[in-house]
Amino acid sequence: MGPSGSGKSTLLNTLACRLDVNTKVTGEMRLNGTPYDNAELKRIAGYVMQDDMLNGQLTVEETLHYTAELRLPRAFNAKQRNERVNDVMKDMGLTHVKGVIVGTPLKKGISGGERKRLCVGMQLLSRPQLLFLDEPTSGLDSVTALDLLKTFHVLAHGKSQEKAVTIVCSIHQPQSKIFGLFDSLILLKNGNILYQGPRKQAMEVYKHAGYACPMYTNPADHLLDVVTPSKGGVSDELEYKEDSDLKIVQGQPPINIDLNLGVTKRLLQNKVAPGPSWPRQVGILLRRTFQEQYRKKKILLASLLQTVIMAVLVGTVFLQIGTGQKSIIRRQPVLFFCAVNQGIFGALTVINTFPVERALTLRERASGTYLASAYFVSKIIVETLVQLPVPILFSISVYFLIGLQPLPGNFFLFLLFMVLCSMAATSLALMISALCKTTDLSVAVLPMALEVSRLFGGFFLSPANSPKYFSWLDALSYVKYTYIGISLNELTGLQLSCDNVTNCETDGQAFIKPYGFDYIPIGGCVGALLAYIIVCRIIAFLGVRFLKH
Ligand SMILES: Nc1ncnc2c1ncn2[C@@H]1O[C@H](COP(=O)(O)OP(=O)(O)OP(=O)(O)O)[C@@H](O)[C@H]1O
Numbered sequence: 001m002g003p004s005g006s007g008k009s010t011l012l013n014t015l016a017c018r019l020d021v022n023t024k025v026t027g028e029m030r031l032n033g034t035p036y037d038n039a040e041l042k043r044i045a046g047y048v049m050q051d052d053m054l055n056g057q058l059t060v061e062e063t064l065h066y067t068a069e070l071r072l073p074r075a076f077n078a079k080q081r082n083e084r085v086n087d088v089m090k091d092m093g094l095t096h097v098k099g100v101i102v103g104t105p106l107k108k109g110i111s112g113g114e115r116k117r118l119c120v121g122m123q124l125l126s127r128p129q130l131l132f133l134d135e136p137t138s139g140l141d142s143v144t145a146l147d148l149l150k151t152f153h154v155l156a157h158g159k160s161q162e163k164a165v166t167i168v169c170s171i172h173q174p175q176s177k178i179f180g181l182f183d184s185l186i187l188l189k190n191g192n193i194l195y196q197g198p199r200k201q202a203m204e205v206y207k208h209a210g211y212a213c214p215m216y217t218n219p220a221d222h223l224l225d226v227v228t229p230s231k232g233g234v235s236d237e238l239e240y241k242e243d244s245d246l247k248i249v250q251g252q253p254p255i256n257i258d259l260n261l262g263v264t265k266r267l268l269q270n271k272v273a274p275g276p277s278w279p280r281q282v283g284i285l286l287r288r289t290f291q292e293q294y295r296k297k298k299i300l301l302a303s304l305l306q307t308v309i310m311a312v313l314v315g316t317v318f319l320q321i322g323t324g325q326k327s328i329i330r331r332q333p334v335l336f337f338c339a340v341n342q343g344i345f346g347a348l349t350v351i352n353t354f355p356v357e358r359a360l361t362l363r364e365r366a367s368g369t370y371l372a373s374a375y376f377v378s379k380i381i382v383e384t385l386v387q388l389p390v391p392i393l394f395s396i397s398v399y400f401l402i403g404l405q406p407l408p409g410n411f412f413l414f415l416l417f418m419v420l421c422s423m424a425a426t427s428l429a430l431m432i433s434a435l436c437k438t439t440d441l442s443v444a445v446l447p448m449a450l451e452v453s454r455l456f457g458g459f460f461l462s463p464a465n466s467p468k469y470f471s472w473l474d475a476l477s478y479v480k481y482t483y484i485g486i487s488l489n490e491l492t493g494l495q496l497s498c499d500n501v502t503n504c505e506t507d508g509q510a511f512i513k514p515y516g517f518d519y520i521p522i523g524g525c526v527g528a529l530l531a532y533i534i535v536c537r538i539i540a541f542l543g544v545r546f547l548k549h
Contacts, residue, residue, distance in 0.1 A: 016132045137171060153181045179218070180199075187202065189245060195252055310341060311398040328496070333459075341394070350429040416526070427540070485522055485525030
């Protein structure tokens with residue numbers, strides 16, 4: 001306990017091995033008399049952070065089920081997992097809301113207290129021996145806060161020895177009933193310990209130091225008031241004295257911590273049963289991500305509707321361009337538009353959702369729930385499958401409305417390019433959001449990357465004419481490979497009619513060289529797009545794997 005900024009979260013994070021790498025920690029950390037590290041702690045401890053980050057689309061029961069599948073040893077069968085989930089819901093008082101969606105700021109779900117209970121419940125699934133809670137009552141009303149702390153008290157003192165959990169909890173300024181539930185207290189100020197020992201003894205120490213708790217005063221308030229100078233320089237009832245800290249530190253009995261507590265208490269488990277294998281993790285995450293996407297089906301439907309509207313618009317504006325001489329000047333703009341339009345919706349969806357999801361994933365990974373690679377592979381599979389209908393629907397609608405070459409081979413190649421183009425745009429967005437980390441920065445960078453891809457897309461400037469010093473930007477444009485690919489596909493074998501024009505061109509292929517499309521074949525375009533997708537996704541994975549803060 002301590003005033004704001006006294007170092008509560010820092011101490012808790014230090015003990016839980018969750019500090020960022022830049023923070024220097026000195027001293028020794030032991031658990032039941034034994035030095036420990038992060039890997040060991042992960043196996044026996046749970047950590048609930050101050051701000052609860054949860055998957056808003058899943059229900060309480062689903063959230064616990066997926067966590068149980070990912071965290072519990074692989075030897076557990078479905079029945080045992082169900083029992084554990086039901087047990088935790090009962091312990092945390094969540095049974096009545098098990099079918100309710102967790103919710104997001106825009107979609108009402110469970111209450112704040114229930115969210116906190118769910119976060120703790122997720123940690124309890126693996127029956128930890130130690131639980132770190134960072135300010136669990138923040139943002140809760142007094143009744144909910146007391147209710148929550150009473151539940152923790154039951155957990156700590158356990159209905160059975162097997163279930164008892166040691167709870168280390170940081171708290172800002174608890175009401176007296178909550179304060180009365182704690183067994184031991186560490187009072188912090190400016191990163192230093194002012195008092196450490198049994199909670200009840202703290203009042204005695206204060207009394208001996210000359211700061212007896214007045215009648216009808218919340219002891220927690222009193223403990224903090226004595227050591228916290230009021231901002232205006234005057235405290236209501238109590239004058240803050242500079243030497244109060246010293247008196248309190250000197251007044252307490254020497255701290256007698258038995259580092260060999262392990263003799264009487266349970267020791268660290270050395271062997272922990274392994275969790276699910278990598279393919280199983282991918283399978284579980286796939287199901288979870290599909291379920292989330294299903295709940296967000298309105299977004300998918302909106303993207304399909306937008307695709308149809310766009311396709312009908314383009315198709316009507318360029319309706320049946322035909323094979324006459326006039327079609328020559330209409331064909332290239334519409335092909336370029338098709339390439340530009342693909343993937344924008346997918347890219348925007350990714351850029352808005354990925355950074356938020358990333359923060360949640362970092363936490364889940366920090367608690368050892370799954371591997372970054374398992375998350376990434378499942379994410380990519382779902383993202384690709386969910387997006388696939390968009391370019392397919394677009395191609396089917398647009399191709400025949402415009403009246404491009406009516407041959408199955410040409411149509412399917414056009415379709416393939418639309419799918420690859422859409423995937424390339426999403427991969428670019430995925431890479432940007434993995435590297436930029438925040439939505440704000442990603443949203444600022446993505447439009448520029450898309451614009452550059454369009455500018456060097458081969459339409460405004462023929463690839464043969466683009467300046468040498470921009471050749472690298474030119475090579476990075478996925479729009480260019482799509483545009484050249486669909487142009488080669490359309491122009492090769494295209495027979496044009498003369499419409500009474502003299503000196504007319506009857507072979508579409510004759511335009512390939514003047515437009516500068518002759519330097520890369522169709523296979524090269526497909527290969528370049530595949531390479532683009534793979535490289536962007538590898539970079540995105542490295543960003544997710546290694547950029548942790
Ligand atoms: N022992 C310490 N040594 C040096 N700096 C510290 C120490 N403890 C905390 N700090 C620094 O003090 C600042 C406040 O710490 P922290 O956020 O942990 O406080 P807090 O009590 O959790 O605050 P709040 O209640 O507002 O969340 C941080 O910048 C942290 O790095």
